[in-house]
Amino acid sequence: MAATWLKDAVFYEIYPQSFYDTNGDGIGDINGIIEKLDYIRGLGCSALWINPCFDSPFKDAGYDVRDYKKVAPRYGTNSDLYRLFGEAHRKGIRVLLDLVPGHTSEEHAWFRESQRAEKNEYSNRYIWTDFCFQGARNLPYIGGESERSGTYILNFFKCQPALNYGFLNPEESWQLPADHPDAIATREAMKDVMRFWLDHGCDGFRVDMAASLVKYDDERKSATSAIWRNVREMLDAEYPEAAMVAEWSEPKLALRAGYDMDFYLNNPGNGYSTLMRDYGMPSAEREDNSYFRRDARDRDICRFLETYLDWYRDTKDLGYISMITCNHDTVRPRFNLDEREMKLAYAFIFTMPGVPFLYYGDEIGMRYQELPTKEGGYFRTGSRTPMQWAPGKNLGFSTGCADSLYLPVDPAPDAPTVAEQEQRPDSLLNTVRALLALRHREEDLQADAAFEPVCTEKGQPFVYRRGKLLIGVNPSGETLTCAMRAEGMKPVYALGSVKNGADSLTMGPQSFAVLKAE
Secondary structure, eight states, X not given: OOOGGGGGOOEEEEOGGGTXXXXXXXXXXXXXXXXXXXXXXXHTOOEEEEOOOEEOOOSSTTOSOSEEEEEOTTTOOHHHHHHHHHHHHHTTOEEEEEEOOSBOOTTSHHHHHHTSSSOOTTTTSBOBOSSTTOOOTTSOEEOSSSSSSSOEEBSSSTTOBBBOOOBSSOOSTTOOBTTSHHHHHHHHHHHHHHHHHHHTTOOEEEETTTTOSSBTOOTTOHHHHHHHHHHHHHHHHHOTTOEEEESOSOHHHHTTTXXXXXXXXXXXXXXXXXXXXXXXXXXXXXXXXXXXXXXXXSOOTHHHHHHHHHHHHHHTTTOEEEOBSOOTTSOOGGGTOOHHHHHHHHHHHHTSSSOOEEETTGGGTOOOOOOOOOXXXXXXXXXXXXXXXXXXXXGGSOSSOGGGSSSOOOOSTTOOOHHHHHTOTTSHHHHHHHHHHHHHHOGGGSTTSOEEEEEOOTTSOEEXXXXXXXXXXXXXXXXEEEESOOTXXXXXXXXXXXXXXXXXXXXXXXXXXXXXXX
């Protein structure tokens, strides 16, 4: 059963190095997050997900952890993070940290010990073959860098040796079964990390690459799921209100494995990608047929619903599917959507079931920047630029010199800022605030209220019910009508025009409405 506070939660994702710099060194910090808590609460966000802020050599932007129990000095100290938990809680905001359980940095103390030739308690903390010239079937590996004779398995980048949770079906002498004591020791070490931060006030974790633990797993991820169910048992017994959200995008598996939430991620060509990013990689030259594009030529909400409804109906009593405006791995919506298109897309996301996540800066429509890679970001780097608070030096992100910034701010004369959009009642920022206020006000818009599609035909608005509310969206540039009974219902929120009668609902171009019985 999901943590009770998730029912009315809206998350704000913060990439800490790019949010707000309080000491002028060009890198965002924990004190910067503390200073902006009132802004976050004012948006209508009641929870945070902070990308990795642990000690790291930053070859993969902190997803290469060197010490799970130490805050990276560039962000501050452990005491700063403890203070953030306390200040956030006083304002009614929960905080999730980013847990990276599948690998560490190659500079982690566990790995340094594991590299030694003599056997020790960390020898099997990572996955090693038996011989320096022995590789691994279908798994990336590195050799020639340790005194130990063997090659070690990677979880993703070269800087990320895989932690050893065992193999479901061991095939070689060096492959431990998932129930081996050393594989169990890895699981228990990760639980120890979780307890450390929960005891200091953390409210749970977003879990990186949640499906990546046990190798040669079966299609249903049974052994990896068993690990997470064991973790869930620990949380239920010791921290019953702690929450976990999986980077898995397989809610049928993740929610049965003990997660409260699973992200619907932007994997190319899937249902979520058809909503805002139906263009492949950002450099691809192809037609953009995203559902929320005004000029989409083959608009069809069923491309999204086909998978979503299957997941939703199967898991609605187990936990939540979480939709994102964007994240640190995804091209920002402003890349291909204008302000009106983003308003409609966000209106949809924030009125759907589950627990939504708003990526910092999306509320003002920050642009995706074409930038060289930074700390393993590659194309993702352009979505990780500094938050734009106000006109002027570094757009209010930092008092430091421009060349000291983690990444450059948007150089365009019309770069959106919080300060400018505060002044416009119809700005994207104020639209987000209004939508989130509506979600908090109307219980039928919250995480667990019923969802039912009503009108899904091409050439008509998409209409759906949330409890007793009727919601319609028309992203096209034409007036569209859906045959249905909507008499006696009044808009409690609208973008654009909507007319409801005894037997039809008519929506003007690029419109959205939430209707409620009078």
